[in-house]
Amino acid sequence: MSIDWPNFWALLQLPFMQRAIWGSLILGTTGGLLGSLVVLRQLSFFGDALGHSALLGISLGLLLGLSPQWTLLPFSLLLGLVIMVLLSRAKLWPDAMLNIVYSTSLALAVIILSFIDQYKGGLSNFLFGDILAIQPSQLYANALLLVVCLGALGLTLRQQMLLTLNRAFAQIQGVPVERYQIMTVMLLSLVVALSIQMIGVLLVSAFLVIPPCTARLLSDRFTLYVPLSIGLGGASALIGVLLSALLDLPSGPTIVLVQFMAFLGAMVLPRSRSSARA
Amino acid sequence: MQSENLLLSVEGLSVRRGNMTAVQDVSFSLAAGVDMAIVGPNGAGKSTLVQAILGLLPHHQGEIKWFGQRLHAPSSSSQQRAARLFHQGVAYLPQNFLVDARIPMTVGELVGLGWDRAGLQLPWQGWRDRRRAVHQALDRVEASHLSRQSLGSLSGGELKRVLLAYCLVRPRQLLVLDEAPAGLDFSGEAEFYQLLGKLKREQGWSILQISHDLDMVRENCDCVLCINRRLLKQGAPTDVLHPDTLYEAYGYEAYGQPQLRWRA
Numbered sequence: 001m002s003i004d005w006p007n008f009w010a011l012l013q014l015p016f017m018q019r020a021i022w023g024s025l026i027l028g029t030t031g032g033l034l035g036s037l038v039v040l041r042q043l044s045f046f047g048d049a050l051g052h053s054a055l056l057g058i059s060l061g062l063l064l065g066l067s068p069q070w071t072l073l074p075f076s077l078l079l080g081l082v083i084m085v086l087l088s089r090a091k092l093w094p095d096a097m098l099n100i101v102y103s104t105s106l107a108l109a110v111i112i113l114s115f116i117d118q119y120k121g122g123l124s125n126f127l128f129g130d131i132l133a134i135q136p137s138q139l140y141a142n143a144l145l146l147v148v149c150l151g152a153l154g155l156t157l158r159q160q161m162l163l164t165l166n167r168a169f170a171q172i173q174g175v176p177v178e179r180y181q182i183m184t185v186m187l188l189s190l191v192v193a194l195s196i197q198m199i200g201v202l203l204v205s206a207f208l209v210i211p212p213c214t215a216r217l218l219s220d221r222f223t224l225y226v227p228l229s230i231g232l233g234g235a236s237a238l239i240g241v242l243l244s245a246l247l248d249l250p251s252g253p254t255i256v257l258v259q260f261m262a263f264l265g266a267m268v269l270p271r272s273r274s275s276a277r278a
Numbered sequence: 279m280q281s282e283n284l285l286l287s288v289e290g291l292s293v294r295r296g297n298m299t300a301v302q303d304v305s306f307s308l309a310a311g312v313d314m315a316i317v318g319p320n321g322a323g324k325s326t327l328v329q330a331i332l333g334l335l336p337h338h339q340g341e342i343k344w345f346g347q348r349l350h351a352p353s354s355s356s357q358q359r360a361a362r363l364f365h366q367g368v369a370y371l372p373q374n375f376l377v378d379a380r381i382p383m384t385v386g387e388l389v390g391l392g393w394d395r396a397g398l399q400l401p402w403q404g405w406r407d408r409r410r411a412v413h414q415a416l417d418r419v420e421a422s423h424l425s426r427q428s429l430g431s432l433s434g435g436e437l438k439r440v441l442l443a444y445c446l447v448r449p450r451q452l453l454v455l456d457e458a459p460a461g462l463d464f465s466g467e468a469e470f471y472q473l474l475g476k477l478k479r480e481q482g483w484s485i486l487q488i489s490h491d492l493d494m495v496r497e498n499c500d501c502v503l504c505i506n507r508r509l510l511k512q513g514a515p516t517d518v519l520h521p522d523t524l525y526e527a528y529g530y531e532a533y534g535q536p537q538l539r540w541r542a
Binding site: 172219220225 | 333
């Protein structure tokens with residue numbers, strides 16, 4: 001595989017490429033930030049289920065003759081709330097419950113899409129996404145979401161830490177536990193909905209899971225783990241999108257592979273857990 | 279008991295769990311600096327009572343007051359203020375504090391969370407004061423050396439000491455213990471109570487503790503509630519830990535079993 005450096009530099013100057021770089025950086029940072037809580041609260045499968053179910057939101061939009069980006073957001077928010085209620089009411093295992101929700105959503109989505117012939121070609125875009133096709137409006141929406149996540153999680157981080165460790169301790173200390181849980185799920189729904197068009201329903205959860213897991217391997221301190229997760233999320237997305245441009249590879253999957261390489265690096269790093277704790 | 283000294287008062291409290299009434303019409307009050315024990319057989323509703331007082335479980339009847347102000351259904355601003363003061367003034371040590379070793383948190387970070395007050399704040403806000411308070415609290419429980427250690431790597435005894443540091447990292451009025459020394463061996467339990475007694479004297483804490491150890495209750499507590507879903511008797515340990523009350527609470531079959539540790 002030969003690298004055409006002059007072409008690569010020229011490519012970086014193009015507006016769509018610059019949007020893709022900013023988009024991936026924002027998306028990776030948001031994923032690392034929100035994912036740091038999502039992983040510890042064991043909500044990663046929740047995010048995965050939201051991602052898979054999003055196809056139903058997209059297909060409903062197409063059925064109604066609306067742009068999927070208008071139906072996806074409210075659908076994901078609503079679905080997030082519905083799943084929360086289902087998990088608290090039905091006395092079933094969370095992973096089984098989530099499986100039921102996303103399998104049913106996927107089945108419905110595929111049936112709806114079978115009636116919309118002209119859309120079949122665009123399906124792979126939603127399965128794998130395309131960061132290079134990001135529009136300025138999507139970039140601004142993602143930047144706004146990052147600011148919202150930073151504000152919401154930054155101002156509540158210490159209470160979120162206590163809630164993550166022990167719900168009863170948080171309640172007794174006056175932390176509005178249910179409000180914070182709803183907030184986390186709403187942010188998760190928003191991030192999944194907005195990032196699907198860039199990375200697709202199949203890879204969206206990688207952004208929420210891999211950087212935080214890498215950060216966890218590298219740190220035993222919560223206050224270091226969160227910034228590490230943010231940094232790893234942003235850096236791996238940036239490196240991934242540049243590599244994809246350099247090597248002419250699909251962007252989303254390249255970013256995920258970079259995230260995985262960082263994870264692998266943290267796994268094999270010569271650092272014993274017991275000595276790290278001492 | 280003078281009402282102005284009252285920290286906590288519980289009036290006619292009833293708690294349902296499913297279709298069953300787990301606690302029925304329990305009333306008592308706790309004054310500042312008093313060490314009160316709740317005793318009763320397994321399934322008597324002791325933990326349910328404590329969790330309802332703390333707001334962890336809903337109650338369907340009765341009132342809980344903190345310094346005379348009603349809690350857990352705050353509608354007026356004075357009640358909201360009482361709720362805030364309650365959250366600031368109470369700490370709870372549960373029977374089993376399970377630590378998920380996968381959560382990245384050091385001892386110092388946990389104790390620091392006890393220093394925080396509820397409400398929005400930047401993560402680094404007050405870090406100097408927090409760090410000083412954490413250092414002092416860990417020092418008092420002789421656990422300064424554990425400060426950077428991960429919670430998941432602590433022994434049972436170390437974890438109990440660290441949780442006591444979490445409680446004393448800022449001034450509180452009431453400590454609620456639900457069989458807190460559970461899981462410790464004989465000497466670990468003795469050490470825990472020794473440390474608790476020392477801290478209680480230093481901090482002027484009131485203590486509300488569930489215990490099965492009637493010897494400990496007799497030696498350390500100022501008053502006792504004996505419950506079996508409803509309040510059977512309350513008063514000084516010598517009055518409450520009387521054979522008649524214990525028979526009523528635990529039943530004749532249980533009488534004499536070693537775990538009661540009952541001494542006539």
